[in-house]
Amino acid sequence: EVQLSESGGGLVQPGGSLRLSCAASGFIFKNYAMNWVRQAPGKGLEWVSGISGPGDGTFFADSVQGRFSISRDNSDNMLYLQLNNLRAADTAFYYCARDLAHGGSTTFDYWGHGTLVTVSS
């Protein structure tokens, strides 16, 4: 059974940093691209970032380019999102999502339950 479990969310001040983690199990992790998708409370979905299966390709939404970075550890089945220079507009639930593809971000077939990031002073 595919399982994705996010952690690392919390309250952070504007300009601060946070690192989100996603633990994956139930599938061959290195064979799938992985993504982060966020949802502000009561709002719609926004794709944030993706990473290829081997980790040699990374992709970012324009809204986070230069502030967020994505990485993965295929030996440990872990996905990470480093959030820097956070803004109030980054407040959201952050979901880890598996991609149907190996090489890049396409469509998201399994999702974690999300971790809440709140940016506020």
Added chain:
Amino acid sequence: EIVLTQSPAFQSVSPKETVTITCRASQNIGGSLHWYQQKPNRPPKLLINYASQSFSGVPSRFSGSGSGTEFTLTINSLEVEDAATYYCQQSSSSQITFGQGTRLDLK
């Protein structure tokens, strides 16, 4: 950025009715359009990928069609459990985008 516009934004329907949700893309995206269902306080679930391919385990009453700039999600013989918000998403561009969502209430 490719903008996806869903209609309607909200619909109230009765069980056993058929509902159609439309997703229009601001430019040609071929068949790179996917549909998700999200219930309150739950993560989204993939229903349809590449416009018309049903994801594993999705009930047959859900179907998708379309290409280019206009796509539809059809739900036949609605059940109470289908009350949710539905989103379309495109993967034609490296900047992946979602529609704003269609909330479906069951009467």
